[in-house]
Amino acid sequence: MTTPPPLSEPDPSALICPGDRVGLCAGCQRKTHRYGSGGSPLCQWCMQPVKAGWGRNVRFVSTRP
Template sequence: MATPAPPITEPDPSALTSSGDQVGPCTVCHRKTRRYGHGGCPLCSYCFADASAKWGRA
């Protein structure tokens, strides 16, 4: 069983190592996470894990 995600008020670990201009909200849960480029639509590591599980191996 996967470990539950911490509360949304806590940022994604990637946001803690990024500069302020590279941090933005996750597109699903709005948790602070690292953005990749201007206008990027990032997923935090918790939402990405859920999404990639649905995508499967293909």
């Protein structure tokens, strides 16, 4: 993935979700889609190295209903 933009710029997911579902990334504090369906505590740049360590057989599945 490309170099992330400055922290003042939100994750693209924050731009397409309702404002009440926007929160801060647990890693870098960038605004991201954190709450509700499809939300994640990490922005796409912080999530990428985490996913790389999971291996091929593990998928990210939300634990929220």
